[in-house]
Amino acid sequence: xxxxxxxxxxxxxxxxxxxxxxxxxxxxxxxxxxxxxxxxxxxxxxxxxxxxxxxxxxxxxxxxxxxxxxxxxxxxxxxxxxxxxxxxxxxxxxxxxxxxxxxxxxxxxxxxxxxxxxxxxxxxxxxxxxxxxxxxxxxxxxxxxxxxxxxxxxxxxxxxxxxxxxxxxxxxxxxxxxxxxxxxxxxxxxxxxxxxxxxxxxxxxxxxxxxxxxxxxx
Amino acid sequence: xxxxxxxxxxxxxxxxxxxxxxxxxxxxxxxxxxxxxxxxxxxxxxxxxxxxxxxxxxxxxxxxxxxxxxxxxxxxxxxxxxxxxxxxxxxxxxxxxxxxxxxxxxxxxxxxxxxxxxxxxxxxxxxxxxxxxxxxxxxxxxxxxxxxxxxxxxxxxxxxxxxxxxxxxxxxxxxxxxxxxxxxxxxxxxxxxxxxxxxxxxxxxxxxxxxxxxxxxxxxxxxxxxxxxxxxxxxxxxxxxxxxxxxxxxxxxxxxxxxxxxxxxxxxxxxxxxxxxxxxxxxxxxxxxxxxxxxxxxxxxxxxxxxxxxxxxxxxxxxxxxxxxxxxxxxxxxxxxxxxxxxxxxxxxxxxxxxxxxxxxxxxxxxxxxxxxxxxxxxxxxxxxxxxxxxxxxxxxxxx
Numbered sequence: 063x064x065x066x067x068x069x070x071x072x073x074x075x076x077x078x079x080x081x082x083x084x085x086x087x088x089x090x091x092x093x094x095x096x097x098x099x100x101x102x103x104x105x106x107x108x109x110x111x112x113x114x115x116x117x118x119x120x121x122x123x124x125x126x127x128x129x130x131x132x133x134x135x136x137x138x139x140x141x142x143x144x145x146x147x148x149x150x151x152x153x154x155x156x157x158x159x160x161x162x163x164x165x166x167x168x169x170x171x172x173x174x175x176x177x178x179x180x181x182x183x184x185x186x187x188x189x190x191x192x193x194x195x196x197x198x199x200x201x202x203x204x205x206x207x208x209x210x211x212x213x214x215x216x217x218x219x220x221x222x223x224x225x226x227x228x229x230x231x232x233x234x235x236x237x238x239x240x241x242x243x244x245x246x247x248x249x250x251x252x253x254x255x256x257x258x259x260x261x262x263x264x265x266x267x268x269x270x271x272x273x274x275x276x277x278x279x280x
Numbered sequence: 281x282x283x284x285x286x287x288x289x290x291x292x293x294x295x296x297x298x299x300x301x302x303x304x305x306x307x308x309x310x311x312x313x314x315x316x317x318x319x320x321x322x323x324x325x326x327x328x329x330x331x332x333x334x335x336x337x338x339x340x341x342x343x344x345x346x347x348x349x350x351x352x353x354x355x356x357x358x359x360x361x362x363x364x365x366x367x368x369x370x371x372x373x374x375x376x377x378x379x380x381x382x383x384x385x386x387x388x389x390x391x392x393x394x395x396x397x398x399x400x401x402x403x404x405x406x407x408x409x410x411x412x413x414x415x416x417x418x419x420x421x422x423x424x425x426x427x428x429x430x431x432x433x434x435x436x437x438x439x440x441x442x443x444x445x446x447x448x449x450x451x452x453x454x455x456x457x458x459x460x461x462x463x464x465x466x467x468x469x470x471x472x473x474x475x476x477x478x479x480x481x482x483x484x485x486x487x488x489x490x491x492x493x494x495x496x497x498x499x500x501x502x503x504x505x506x507x508x509x510x511x512x513x514x515x516x517x518x519x520x521x522x523x524x525x526x527x528x529x530x531x532x533x534x535x536x537x538x539x540x541x542x543x544x545x546x547x548x549x550x551x552x553x554x555x556x557x558x559x560x561x562x563x564x565x566x567x568x569x570x571x572x573x574x575x576x577x578x579x580x581x582x583x584x585x586x587x588x589x590x591x592x593x594x595x596x597x598x599x600x601x602x603x604x605x606x607x608x609x610x611x612x613x614x615x616x617x618x619x620x621x622x623x624x625x626x627x628x629x630x631x632x633x634x635x636x637x638x639x640x641x642x643x644x645x646x647x648x649x650x651x652x653x654x655x656x657x658x659x660x661x662x663x664x665x666x667x668x669x670x671x672x673x674x675x676x677x678x679x680x
Contacts, residue, residue: 115632123637130604130634131656133664137623137635147624 080159080269081107084183087241087271088112092154095119095179097141097171098161102129105136119144142166145174153179160267162186163219169231176237176274185269188244190224190262209266225262232272241271296344296351296380296387297321299424305417311407315396318421319387320344320379323363324371326427332671333427334369334662335418336378337435337442340575341507341567343386346378347371352566361650368659369434373666377425381442382417383409383574389417391570392493403570404490411438411582415445419453429453431669432662436460436647437614438575441582444622447603448584448595456665458658460606461647463618464592464625465583470613473513474576477506481569490570503569504560511559516610516643524552585625592621593628602668603633604661606654608646634661 081104088094090112096104099118102125108114118136120126129136137144141158142165156179158171163186165171175182187209197205204214210222223231225244232239244265245251261268296319305316321344326333336346336359343350347357347364363369363376380388383406391406422430433454435443440462447457463470481487484502492498512520529551585592603626607619616637626633638654640646647654 117632123639126634127636127638127653127657130636131653131660133660133667135602135632135634135664137627137633138637139623139635144624144627147627149628149630152630 080104080185083243083245083269084157084159084185085112087183087269088114088155090114093152094155094157095148095153096157096159097145097175098159099129099134099136100125102132102134102136104157104159105129105134106132109134141171145171145178148174148178150177151180155179155181155183157183159185160187163189163222165221168221168223169235172231172235172237172272176272180273181240182237182272183269184228184272185267186223186228187219187267188225188262188265189222190226191266192263195263225265225268226258228268228270229258232270236275237272238275239270240273242268244268298387299421301420301424305413305420307407307413308410309408313389313407315389316382316417316420317387317389317393318379318382318417319384320377320421321346321348322378322425323347323376324374326375326425327672330427331429331431331669332374333422333425333430334374334376334432334434335422335430335446336363336369336376337414337418337433337439337446338378338381339435339437339439340510340579341563341572342439343384344378344380345386347376350566353562358648362655362658368655369662370659373671374431374662377422377427379418379421381414381438381575383414383571383578385568385571390568391574392568401493403493404573406570406574408581409574409578411441411445411578412449412587414578415442415449418442418446419450422453429455431671432456432458432665434458434460434658435462437462437644438579440614441579441584444584444595445582447599447601448588451596451599451601454601455669456602456604456662458604458606458661459619459622460654461608461611461614461619461644462622463614464585464595464622466580467618470513471580473510473613474580476509478573478576480505480509481573484569487569490573492569498564499569500561500564503564503567503572504557506572507563507567508556508560511556513613514643514645516612516641518610518641519643519645520552522641524550524555527551529554592625596626596629596631599629599631601631602665603631604657605633605635606647606657607637608640608642608644608651608654609637610641611644611646613644 092114094108094114094116096118099105099120102118105116105118108116119139120136121140123138126136126138156175162168162184193207194205244261246264246266298317298319301316304312304314306312342358345357346359365372380386382388383390385392391402393402395402430453433443433446440459443457443459447454481499481502484499486492486497487499487502488495584595588594605619605623607616623633623635636657638651640651642649
């Protein structure tokens with residue numbers, strides 16, 4: 063009998079780092095939707111430390127059950143199909159943590175995020191990192207790194223992008239980048255924040271705070 | 281079928297804890313019930329601020345005996361796993377109320393009640409009622425108990441319909457709402473199954489046009505068949521296979537072959553048959569046929585979106601209630617898709633909602649059975665809500 067296939071999951075999250083960096087960008091007492099909320103750490107953190115009305119949406123039912131059993135408001139759902147059901151401007155922030163590269167239609171998900179929220183907070187692993195580039199150049203094969211750790215034929219990360227790609231998409235879609243930063247493998251904040259090209263080479267992951275053009279600052 | 285002979289007399293005299301509202305109630309249909317009695321049970325202690333009340337709503341054939349032995353069958357309360365000291369709905373912490381629904385047969389006003397003013401038994405002349413009418417009767421009880429606002433309303437199946445109706449009709453009175461294994465409307469398939477049950481009752485000569493109390497008999501066969509058909513819908517194919525498979529009755533090993541020469545057309549051969557017959561025959565001991573007709577009709581009429589211009593989200597717009605929807609993956613009577621539709625409507629309304637589908641092979645009945653993931657979900661959700669409501673986490677003072 064064939065062994066059951068390994069369940070496909072989104073990339074493991076460096077929750078501690080994401081949590082810390084994202085919390086710093088979220089105003090206290092705001093309304094937050096965390097897409098791909100996992101075990102609910104971020105929403106719990108935002109509720110306990112910043113008094114936010116934070117809710118989650120998560121595709122993995124085991125994670126949902128775990129989060130709800132801890133008293134956190136989490137709904138089983140899919141970023142690709144369930145965001146359309148939320149009304150406009152329901153949230154101050156809509157968070158997508160290290161999940162953008164795994165959704166079916168990243169551009170549409172971003173559009174939905176900035177429809178239902180005033181701001182979008184997006185983090186993703188950077189495919190432009192020097193190690194990824196070096197491996198592809200040296201071996202001519204799909205890179206395998208600590209972040210991109212699944213072979214191409216079974217990775218859930220179907221839409222990898224680089225920091226510069228993401229800047230381009232924001233320009234194309236008319237989003238204002240209010241803040242952005244890149245961190246290296248060790249989670250240290252990169253000193254090259256004014257130089258996207260350098261961040262794109264040395265940043266292991268990126269975090270963007272976006273706003274629709276023409277949205278009044280609150 | 282070996283349904284024991286039932287007689288009408290006796291049960292109606294049984295006393296249940298109840299309150300009677302002499303001013304009656306106007307039903308959704310406009311018909312006035314001249315007098316309203318609501319039978320109920322309470323568990324735990326109401327705190328001083330009266331903020332820890334939880335209303336549990338029962339399903340079609342349930343009753344108010346949620347956490348203590350049933351007076352007719354002697355069986356444990358139907359949700360003893362969920363309601364009680366240290367249970368997910370912890371009676372050391374919450375004051376739990378459960379009322380027999382309007383139209384029921386365990387003490388609340390229903391078809392077997394005596395009509396005020398000397399009109400005899402209501403019987404089939406009992407007016408058509410709705411889930412909303414049941415909820416409004418419960419509201420009278422809650423007010424009578426001196427409770428201005430419920431901490432939570434919880435219910436499975438038809439109880440879930442009531443929980444949804446509570447949240448939609450009285451959003452400011454419900455802090456948390458837990459609709460389990462339910463739907464915002466009764467589907468065509470579910471109406472169809474109910475109709476089979478009703479026709480079985482009508483076909484029983486003992487039903488006597490609904491006036492069976494006159495003859496002193498009850499339509500036991502019809503009601504038992506209705507229960508058997510309904511009971512299949514509460515299970516799942518996996519559950520039936522696991523419990524009975526093709527096992528033959530009177531073969532203790534369970535693997536004996538059926539002897540074609542010994543088969544009678546009328547006896548029960550397979551274990552699943554005797555199980556269903558048992559379910560049918562025990563049901564008639566505790567349930568009234570006209571109540572069954574009245575309540576199934578109320579479920580069939582339920583369509584929450586329809587009451588709000590066809591848009592379910594409208595029913596919950598602006599609601600501050602915190603919701604937790606629970607479905608079970610093998611439930612084909614109230615499938616997950618129905619709960620997901622409610623979840624999406626709640627999202628559309630901007631309401632605070634959690635939604636969990638529990639893995640279980642037990643079908644619709646799973647909400648009544650031992651499902652640890654469900655229990656964890658429910659107790660965690662209530663604990664989170666209690667924190668948001670500012671309810672103390674400690675047990676209520678009991679003067680120890």
